[in-house]
Amino acid sequence: MSFKRNIMITGGAGFIGSHVVRLFVNKYPHYHIICLDKLTYAGNLANLKDIEQAPNYTFVKADICDYERMLTLIQEHNIDGIIHLAAESHVDRSIKDPFTFARTNVMGTLSLLQAAKVHWEAQPNRYEGKLFYHISTDEVYGALELTHPEGIEPPFSTTASSGEHHAAYGTDFFYETTKYNPHSPYSASKASSDHFVRAFHDTYGLPTIVTNCSNNYGPYQFPEKLIPLFINNIRNRKPLPVYGKGENVRDWLYVEDHARAIDTIFHTGKIADTYNIGGFNEWKNIDLIKVLIKTVDRLLGNPEGHSIELITYVTDRAGHDLRYAIDSSKLKNELGWEPSLQFEEGIEKTVRWYLDNQSWLDNITSGDYQAYYDVMYNNR
Numbered sequence: 001m002s003f004k005r006n007i008m009i010t011g012g013a014g015f016i017g018s019h020v021v022r023l024f025v026n027k028y029p030h031y032h033i034i035c036l037d038k039l040t041y042a043g044n045l046a047n048l049k050d051i052e053q054a055p056n057y058t059f060v061k062a063d064i065c066d067y068e069r070m071l072t073l074i075q076e077h078n079i080d081g082i083i084h085l086a087a088e089s090h091v092d093r094s095i096k097d098p099f100t101f102a103r104t105n106v107m108g109t110l111s112l113l114q115a116a117k118v119h120w121e122a123q124p125n126r127y128e129g130k131l132f133y134h135i136s137t138d139e140v141y142g143a144l145e146l147t148h149p150e151g152i153e154p155p156f157s158t159t160a161s162s163g164e165h166h167a168a169y170g171t172d173f174f175y176e177t178t179k180y181n182p183h184s185p186y187s188a189s190k191a192s193s194d195h196f197v198r199a200f201h202d203t204y205g206l207p208t209i210v211t212n213c214s215n216n217y218g219p220y221q222f223p224e225k226l227i228p229l230f231i232n233n234i235r236n237r238k239p240l241p242v243y244g245k246g247e248n249v250r251d252w253l254y255v256e257d258h259a260r261a262i263d264t265i266f267h268t269g270k271i272a273d274t275y276n277i278g279g280f281n282e283w284k285n286i287d288l289i290k291v292l293i294k295t296v297d298r299l300l301g302n303p304e305g306h307s308i309e310l311i312t313y314v315t316d317r318a319g320h321d322l323r324y325a326i327d328s329s330k331l332k333n334e335l336g337w338e339p340s341l342q343f344e345e346g347i348e349k350t351v352r353w354y355l356d357n358q359s360w361l362d363n364i365t366s367g368d369y370q371a372y373y374d375v376m377y378n379n380r
């Protein structure tokens, strides 16, 4: 079968990657989507169960740090577009084991960049019609100042009726022009990979785009991150470990909105450019946790406030960034992308999904999900 494009999506078995793979496989039957993933603890083929039989989908288990393998795969599939999401992504793990983050996020990205460069430079039309699209995070910008507005009660919509955006907890946002100032080993490794991507454009002319997105939430997120961890703990009546005073602020975006942004940028973004992606949706952790508790209790039929007692304040994360807030106006003004979901709607959908898919959560927490590759690809 001949396809119009051959697109490699790395980290496609992870949280965001699986939504991007699903969107591309369903929306573009004339593209061949090669989902490449090492299947670390965070990779789960059950995230892709509904599309694994699609004729335009291929899964490859591989490590992006394996340069020879990356080159061979890119050549064999004649890849013309790479959407690079594979990474170690959890800040707490990076504090315990920074080497793994440098290896995957920095050296892995470098190995993919070099493999793409070698293959594309050998083509008659070289870089024409090619794209290396690198998915990064707002955490590379560091942390913003946190102020406490008087008399404002959550939820904090940052969209004024005029349509202009106002920062809920400070006077500023992260812009595409904000200087990099990473604090955690995770964000330092992502910042380094962003620099390598831009260096490959500036030095060799490799067609690249970088996007920096705020915190994502939604189905298929590994339950070590705040929202799925807390939903799972509420349902199992386990403590909810709130770091510090729960005052830190994050800007939350529904994962399918991120996947739509990636689609828009992959097809219409300007080469060598950078776009910030975010929901203008700042929440203090403790306020968000209270909304989660209320929603889970309601959907489980518990009396209101039933799970508040599970909140447990614990020692703060080392170097815990106080506030993230993305200004994504450039993406809206230049490419027309906007988030589609209000936060309350997104949280309701998310909680319902985890409660309706408890076996997915149970398989992860028991470790059973990791056998799925052998069942699907080795023993068939």
Ligand code: NAD
Binding pocket: 010, 011, 012, 013, 014, 015, 016, 017, 036, 037, 038, 039, 040, 041, 042, 043, 044, 062, 063, 064, 065, 084, 085, 086, 087, 088, 089, 090, 104, 108, 135, 136, 137, 138, 190, 212, 213, 214, 215, 216, 217, 221, 222
């Ligand atoms: P995730 O941890 O859920 O998934 C990462 C995936 O990468 C997993 O499937 C894992 O198996 C795979 N992987 C890890 N090391 C690999 C290697 N060496 N070779 C091949 N595959 C490997 O992460 P996520 O939350 O889906 O994040 C995806 C990307 O988006 C990351 O680059 C992250 O930095 C970025 N990002 C995430 C968020 C967020 O809120 N989750 C926000 C902004 C940007």
Ligand code: TYD
Binding pocket: 090, 091, 092, 215, 224, 225, 226, 227, 229, 241, 242, 243, 244, 246, 248, 249, 250, 285, 317
């Ligand atoms: P997380 O989901 O790890 O994302 P990130 O650190 O990349 O923003 O955490 C979101 C926020 O929630 C962050 O401020 C840390 C906090 N947090 C807790 O208070 N308790 C927890 O158990 C976790 C995982 C996070």
